[in-house]
Amino acid sequence: MGQKVHPRGLRLGIIYNWNSRWFFSNKRVFKDSLISDLKIRKVLMNKIAFSSVTQIDIERAINRITLIIYAVKVGMIIGRGGKGLEEIKQFVLDNLRKGEKVKELKIDIKIEPVKQPFLNSYYVAQLVAEKLVKNFPHRSTVHNAMNKVMEAGAKGVKIQLGGRVGGAEISRREKYFLGSVPTSTIREDVDLARYPALTRSGYVGVKVWICKK
Secondary structure (H helix, E strand, O other), rough: OOOOOOHHOEEOOOOOOEEEEEEOOOOHHHHHHHHHHHHHHHHHHHHHHHOOOOEEEEEEOOOEEEEEEEEOOOHHHHHHHHHHHHHHHHHHHHOOOOOOOOOHHHHHEEEOOOHHHHHHHHHHHHHHHHHOOOOOHHHHHHEEEEHHHOOOOOOOEEEEEEEEEEHOOOOEEEEEEEEEEOOOOOEEEEEEEEEEEEEEOOOEEEEEEEEEE
């Protein structure tokens, strides 16, 4: 039986930083803030998915929340005259937990562009999933994605599909490799992302590992 560790969790504090950055000594406040962060991240990822958002970091201070949004299509989030940012602020306030003092909160939003999208595992997983939903052939879709990742300068890439791949009667897992992806070597920058693809036959899970140079 394999003993598997999440590549990003293994490297937290060494290569990667936490997605939520704050500290409260009060256990009740800590719990509520953690649940609130998970909710904000989930609803925002769904709301602005059209701009290819790959990551949302949340920093908290007293009466202040800072959202750092990493996206491929930055202009689609900002909108004309920053109208999109105001909508996001209001959307976040509406989805905060009831226990938080919404009136006293200040929300800052920072938009960071993803300069090399094909070196971002979440973007690649999303791209593959979207093509699977549109009924593209899964093998050519995966190979095209892997080739683009390697052309972008990656050391290696691994993609796994799980479920009724290609509309098969029995679910299975298919793995595709290109280059080197040493998941256990801590000094290697390995990024993992999961993304579900809702096809006609049911859900197909897409996992992408990218090892950057």
